[in-house]
Amino acid sequence: MPAITTTQVYDWLQQVTDPEVPVLTILDLGIVRDVRIADDEVTVAITPTYSGCPAMDVIGINIRMALMSRGFKKVHIEQQLSPAWTTDWMTEDGKRKLKEYGIAPPVRKTSDNPLALFEDDNIPCPRCNSEHTELVSRFGPTSCKSLYKCLDCKEPFEHFKCH
Amino acid sequence: MTNQQVNQSTSQLLYTLQIADNALIIGHRISEWCGHGPILEQDIAITNTSLDHLGQARSLYQHAADMFNALPAEQKNTLFTSTALQTKINKGENIDEDDLAYLRDSWDFRNVLLTEQPNKDWAYTIVRSFFYDAFNYYFYTELQKSKDTVFAAVAEKSLKEVTYHLRWSSEWMIRLGDGTDESKARMQEALDNRWAYTGEMFEATEADKAMLAEGIGVDLAAIKTKWMQHVTTVIEEATLTLPANNWMHSGGKECRHSENLGFVLAEMQFMQRAYPDMEW
């Protein structure tokens, strides 16, 4: 069994992507909360983005696979609920990749800047950068996204909600 | 465990089931819209909210199962009367979140009657969600302060989701209430018919009282005022009329359900009951 450091484990986790938004790694998303190594056992604590996010089970399996392929058979995946995940933990690199992929990234730090119940964010179009956009639906194809359309370039787009 | 600890643990377990059963049953009801929504975006929206509810239920059932498994054996035998679950308990096996969802019969469920009411149409569905989402919003806001760290964590996580739910259902109330003559009439009918199911959410059971006293549960009387304020504001904005009657149904939190819950469970539990212990 090779001796490893948590830094190496983080390097490997950087290759595990979100099955629903494959341009983002789980580190870009900010859902990896802790990595612990004890002898030949590796524990990875992850936090769900949304309570019922079906991708979490797949992410757990993918982490396991990534570590097993490096020779680690004892891998524990821990679900950690608190503190609750927020898009504030998404990396700047992650936001850039999202935009290039055509998904408008979160625009606001939710911790310093919570929205009132009926307020909405102004989301620029990821293609033409126009701020002349309109919310189509609060809920997109996955829990983490909502649907918008651009009133200038006329393209519909998804927005990774500020959460 | 001392007797007092057993009693507190039992109250806490029943309290957890009240919250979890609400989440599971409303989540299941809402999921019945999957593939039947009035337009694609709304089909997706309502299915998304369903997933949130089911995820919340799962975390809470895990917590309930942990509490149950830690109880003394004699206490375990007094809590449920559903044959399938009791058979497992009698074997001395630990239970998990799936057992609580799939092996209990309706008389062991503690959800409020509102959550099990049929979808009927989009108006009835929206009204039910609106009443429940507003309750959930204030409930989880308070539950964040719970001394039970799992409750506090689930509440903090869920509140973000429930905020979207409440915005969504409030907007639909306004859109349809202040819409066409037809949509307005149908919303008012749904409002009048579902109103009598709202009182039960604020009725305190023994578990509610015990948990409030311990600093674990939520003060239902306090959130009722906030709920009423939000509901009144939205109903006015929607140009609808708040029903005047004060007579309320109750019983769900004490395990007395309408026949509706039986139909929900028959569909939801079918696979596990027909093929016990099946996995996929």
Ligand SMILES: [Zn+2]
């Ligand atoms: Zn554009």
